[in-house]
Amino acid sequence: MKKKKEKEEMPTKKGSWPVQILMTFVAILYLFPLFVIVNYSFKTKKELYLESPLALPKSLNLDNYRAAFDKLNMGVTFLNTVLYTAVSVFVLAILCGVTAWAIARCKRKFFKFCYVYFIVGILIPYQALFLPIYIIGYKLNLTNTRYGIIFMYIATGISFGVFLMTSFMNTVPIELEESARIDGCSVYRTYFSIVLPLLKPAMATLIIMQAFQIWNDYLLASLYVSRNQLKTLTVSISSLFSAQSSDYTTAMAAIVISVLPIAILFMSLQKYFIKGMTVGAVKG
Amino acid sequence: MEKKMFRQYLLLVIPGLVIFTIGLIVPLFLSVRYSVTSWDGMSVEKPFIGLKNYIDLFHDKEFIDAWWFTIKFTIGNTIIQNVLALLFAVALDSGIRAQKIYRTALFVPCLVSALIVGFVWLKMFSNVLPAINDFLGTKFNFLLFGSSDTVLSGLLIANNWQWVGYWMLIYLAGLQSVPAELHEAARVDGANAVQRFFHVTIPMLAPAITICVVGITTGSLKVYDLLVSSTKGGPGRASTSVIYQTYTTAINGRQYGYGSAMTVTLVLALLLVAMLQVNTLRKKEVQM
Amino acid sequence: MKKKLLCTCMAAAMAVSSFGCLTMTAAAEEEPVTLTVLAGQSTTDAGIEDMIDEALAEAYPNITLEWECVDWGNDFQPKMQQYMQSGLPDIMIGKAQDVATYAPQGILAEIGSEYLDAGLDAARENVTIDGKTYGLVYNALYQGVYYNKAMFEENGWEIPTTQDELQAIIDDCNEKGITPFASHMVDTWSIGNVTMQFMMNDVFNNDPTWGDKFRAGEVSFSDSEEAQTAYNYNKLIYDNTYEDTFSLEQTDCDARMVLGEAAMKVSGSWSIQNFLDIDENFDFGIFPFPNQTGDSKLIFEPNITIMTSASTEHQDAVNKVLEVLTTNKDLAVEIYDYTKTASMLKDVTPTFANPSQEDIDKYAADGMIVDVTLGNNQLVWGGFQEENAKDIAAWLQGDATFEDALAASDGRVDASSAG
Numbered sequence: 004m005k006k007k008k009e010k011e012e013m014p015t016k017k018g019s020w021p022v023q024i025l026m027t028f029v030a031i032l033y034l035f036p037l038f039v040i041v042n043y044s045f046k047t048k049k050e051l052y053l054e055s056p057l058a059l060p061k062s063l064n065l066d067n068y069r070a071a072f073d074k075l076n077m078g079v080t081f082l083n084t085v086l087y088t089a090v091s092v093f094v095l096a097i098l099c100g101v102t103a104w105a106i107a108r109c110k111r112k113f114f115k116f117c118y119v120y121f122i123v124g125i126l127i128p129y130q131a132l133f134l135p136i137y138i139i140g141y142k143l144n145l146t147n148t149r150y151g152i153i154f155m156y157i158a159t160g161i162s163f164g165v166f167l168m169t170s171f172m173n174t175v176p177i178e179l180e181e182s183a184r185i186d187g188c189s190v191y192r193t194y195f196s197i198v199l200p201l202l203k204p205a206m207a208t209l210i211i212m213q214a215f216q217i218w219n220d221y222l223l224a225s226l227y228v229s230r231n232q233l234k235t236l237t238v239s240i241s242s243l244f245s246a247q248s249s250d251y252t253t254a255m256a257a258i259v260i261s262v263l264p265i266a267i268l269f270m271s272l273q274k275y276f277i278k279g280m281t282v283g284a285v286k287g
Numbered sequence: 288m289e290k291k292m293f294r295q296y297l298l299l300v301i302p303g304l305v306i307f308t309i310g311l312i313v314p315l316f317l318s319v320r321y322s323v324t325s326w327d328g329m330s331v332e333k334p335f336i337g338l339k340n341y342i343d344l345f346h347d348k349e350f351i352d353a354w355w356f357t358i359k360f361t362i363g364n365t366i367i368q369n370v371l372a373l374l375f376a377v378a379l380d381s382g383i384r385a386q387k388i389y390r391t392a393l394f395v396p397c398l399v400s401a402l403i404v405g406f407v408w409l410k411m412f413s414n415v416l417p418a419i420n421d422f423l424g425t426k427f428n429f430l431l432f433g434s435s436d437t438v439l440s441g442l443l444i445a446n447n448w449q450w451v452g453y454w455m456l457i458y459l460a461g462l463q464s465v466p467a468e469l470h471e472a473a474r475v476d477g478a479n480a481v482q483r484f485f486h487v488t489i490p491m492l493a494p495a496i497t498i499c500v501v502g503i504t505t506g507s508l509k510v511y512d513l514l515v516s517s518t519k520g521g522p523g524r525a526s527t528s529v530i531y532q533t534y535t536t537a538i539n540g541r542q543y544g545y546g547s548a549m550t551v552t553l554v555l556a557l558l559l560v561a562m563l564q565v566n567t568l569r570k571k572e573v574q575m
Numbered sequence: 576m577k578k579k580l581l582c583t584c585m586a587a588a589m590a591v592s593s594f595g596c597l598t599m600t601a602a603a604e605e606e607p608v609t610l611t612v613l614a615g616q617s618t619t620d621a622g623i624e625d626m627i628d629e630a631l632a633e634a635y636p637n638i639t640l641e642w643e644c645v646d647w648g649n650d651f652q653p654k655m656q657q658y659m660q661s662g663l664p665d666i667m668i669g670k671a672q673d674v675a676t677y678a679p680q681g682i683l684a685e686i687g688s689e690y691l692d693a694g695l696d697a698a699r700e701n702v703t704i705d706g707k708t709y710g711l712v713y714n715a716l717y718q719g720v721y722y723n724k725a726m727f728e729e730n731g732w733e734i735p736t737t738q739d740e741l742q743a744i745i746d747d748c749n750e751k752g753i754t755p756f757a758s759h760m761v762d763t764w765s766i767g768n769v770t771m772q773f774m775m776n777d778v779f780n781n782d783p784t785w786g787d788k789f790r791a792g793e794v795s796f797s798d799s800e801e802a803q804t805a806y807n808y809n810k811l812i813y814d815n816t817y818e819d820t821f822s823l824e825q826t827d828c829d830a831r832m833v834l835g836e837a838a839m840k841v842s843g844s845w846s847i848q849n850f851l852d853i854d855e856n857f858d859f860g861i862f863p864f865p866n867q868t869g870d871s872k873l874i875f876e877p878n879i880t881i882m883t884s885a886s887t888e889h890q891d892a893v894n895k896v897l898e899v900l901t902t903n904k905d906l907a908v909e910i911y912d913y914t915k916t917a918s919m920l921k922d923v924t925p926t927f928a929n930p931s932q933e934d935i936d937k938y939a940a941d942g943m944i945v946d947v948t949l950g951n952n953q954l955v956w957g958g959f960q961e962e963n964a965k966d967i968a969a970w971l972q973g974d975a976t977f978e979d980a981l982a983a984s985d986g987r988v989d990a991s992s993a994g
Contacts, residue, residue, distance in 0.1 A: 033396060036448065128509045132550065158310020219399070240402075277460060
């Protein structure tokens with residue numbers, strides 16, 4: 004850990020100009036579609052039809068944003084999405100942490116089995132299971148409720164979370180835990196006071212990855228919460244992509260609104276996130 | 288003491304286990320059950336027909352075509368994404384200025400829902416890029432979604448735009464953990480930059496490669512959202528993936544039992560591919 | 576300490592999530608009845624729920640509608656499948672062809688005749704099964720060839736009634752550098768839609784039970800010259816449309832037509848909104864796509880169709896909603912004007928400017944109008960027409976032969992009916 008820090012502070016290599024220029028070009032290519040989204044979101048319908056798609060709008064008119072708020076009932080859908088994402092991610096962070104820790108620390112066969120069992124979940128295309136997923140949800144009174152969709156996000160997100168956290172557990176020194184236990188700490192207390200603080204980078208990775216998946220989820224949300232009062236942003240935006248849609252300037256404005264919060268979350272947690280990713284990449 | 292701890296650990300695992308089982312594993316078994324019926328997804332009866340659905344799958348041209356498309360899409364993605372992600376990671380790690388800005392620029396697209404990515408690229412190919420032709424007076428064919436010959440490349444571009452930055456971060460993380468001394472030692476031994484890359488960097492990146500290859504392959508095999516808002520599986524059926532075909536069969540075609548058989552085969556294929564990959568790649572890791 | 580903090584956070588999170596549910600139940604207690612409504616909409620319909628809410632609040636403030644608006648094409652059927660497992664919403668709004676799909680399952684309730692009587696008789700036939708009517712048809716779309724009136728006048732083109740006359744216009748267009756047909760084949764649904772238009776006039780016109788005979792094995796696409804003619808018109812369009820039709824979206828397609836790049840478009844009323852959005856003075860008319868026998872009829876499609884659950888616990892409230900919908904003429908006009916559709920209620924006429932209305936009235940007066948539900952009921956959209964359209968697209972693109980496309984449609988015979 005310490006060595007890496009030194010490395011960051013004193014870059015040993017000097018970048019060459021061709022690489023710098025090439026990457027600038029690549030970055031511009033990558034940002035171009037995002038620019039197109041933003042550009043479209045300010046255009047009026049007439050500008051859209053009569054002028055080149057590359058032309059900038061004549062004025063920064065916010066009509067599309069207003070229309071997006073109105074049409075998609077954004078006040079409600081936005082809050083819904085925030086709520087589902089925040090609660091699911093919070094519970095996932097707690098749950099994946101303790102599950103992975105138990106799996107990593109208890110050497111019994113049952114826990115080995117649990118690990119494999121969870122990992123299999125990463126491979127299950129829940130997209131193809133939507134009707135049974137709905138039937139289960141219905142039998143448990145989970146459909147068309149807020150806690151139901153949160154339950155499903157936890158169920159589908161836990162596999163990856165456990166996988167990530169388990170790989171990270173190897174980096175947590177076991178000696179600290181042992182001495183805590185000798186001092187009489189319970190298993191739970193050990194976890195929350197000793198282990199959890201060390202998991203910060205992994206948690207950040209988990210939070211970002213799950214947050215942007217849940218925030219962007221389309222299929223589960225359209226299965227469980229399609230009532231107007233319960234809808235999420237992605238589901239309501241998708242209605243603007245439908246067959247006879249003519250309204251794609253509004254769609255673009257809605258896209259901007261939906262991407263911003265998750266982009267901000269990423270920017271603010273970026274530092275931890277990247278640290279967390281190192282662990283997965285290096286330790287496997 | 289040991290027993291008490293076991294019980295405490297058990298208590299920690301159980302909630303996750305229960306939620307996961309109810310939410311994902313039970314539906315999977317329900318799917319297996321439906322796959323041996325001719326259920327239409329609506330009526331109360333679910334007539335048992337044994338393995339007929341599975342046998343029919345082998346003669347179903349549309350299903351086989353969907354597999355072909357999915358396989359081509361997956362191979363294309365696995366190669367392009369890994370190569371690009373690794374190249375970009377190496378470029379960013381080479382000590383160029385403002386690394387963070389490039390990193391963010393490349394990463395941001397993967398924060399966007401695949402549904403939106405499909406929609407945006409539909410507009411890119413049909414409106415925006417042709418306008419560049421008008422602007423520059425060039426004649427590139429940007430209408431990639433418009434023909435069955437080019438739709439795959441169009442989707443690969445869209446998918447790579449979305450995901451390369453993500454895998455690049457993983458490679459970048461791997462690269463930054465390669466100790467500088469190793470490079471030094473190789474340099475002293477007279478290895479040039481290319482040799483150092485293949486003999487020092489790549490072996491050290493082995494765990495990252497495993498993650499990326501498995502992640503990209505299994506992710507690509509599951510492609511669905513991207514298609515919903517862009518090509519809708521077309522033109523014709525040229526970009527119909529396995530999940531897309533499953534969905535249209537089970538829902539629009541009211542053949543839920545048959546569609547479930549498709550699901551089950553896909554899950555089996557995914558498990559097989561992932562196991563094979565993890566095993567071979569891990570073996571390589573050890574060898575290196 | 577840390578643990579306590581976490582517990583508090585957890586409790587707070589749970590409180591927030593249950594708070595959402597609490598407010599919902601509280602609202603339900605204040606109001607005596609809440610009805611659930613599943614509305615399968617096209618984009619042009621989105622927004623009518625607010626109009627209905629408003630009208631209902633005035634007449635029956637005690638009834639609240641809990642809306643679930645989804646896209647008809649993508650999500651209505653999946654949602655119905657789900658609800659058939661768990662119990663239907665009180666009210667479902669779909670298209671007329673949905674009645675044939677769901678009524679045989681015994682899950683829809685009959686609509687009271689007092690409400691049906693407010694509607695036009697023309698709408699009733701195809702939502703009636705064994706003498707019982709399960710759907711209240713609220714509005715209708717017209718489908719045919721939309722044409723640029725000014726362009727037709729300028730070039731001295733008459734409305735074509737035969738294929739030869741149509742071909743003459745196409746030839747003239749090509750000579751003058753005008754694209755004969757606007758189309759957006761990137762949307763496979765549009766191929767399916769026009770194919771059914773062709774089938775109506777070349778197949779169902781002469782043989783109203785062709786679809787049933789198809790299932791009985793008496794006719795097939797591979798053998799029926801008429802059906803093949805209908806499929807072949809797609810080629811005629813494809814050969815005479817924009818080169819980039821497989822990349823061109825509806826809005827851009829319509830914009831080009833309004834700007835005078837194309838002369839005609841085989842489409843439906845949903846294009847009106849687009850046309851007028853781009854240029855409110857665009858003058859257009861409509862005629863049925865000419866068939867081989869020169870006796871094509873203009874196609875109308877009953878659109879918004881209200882169905883009710885057979886097992887609702889609030890039949891009275893449901894009836895009150897039906898009452899508001901059928902008696903509140905201001906509401907009806909508001910909805911028709913907003914969706915740019917035709918009325919299916921007696922004595923209600925929309926007030927929006929529809930340049931094609933003149934043509935529609937003419938065909939209606941001559942009795943040259945046919946309900947496409949006839950065809951849609953016999954050859955269902957999901958799983959059949961929709962899939963055939965994909966084969967047609969593959970054929971047009973040269974990825975499959977014409978024979979392949981026909982054989983594929985024949986092979987799908989089991990999926991051609993919902994029953």
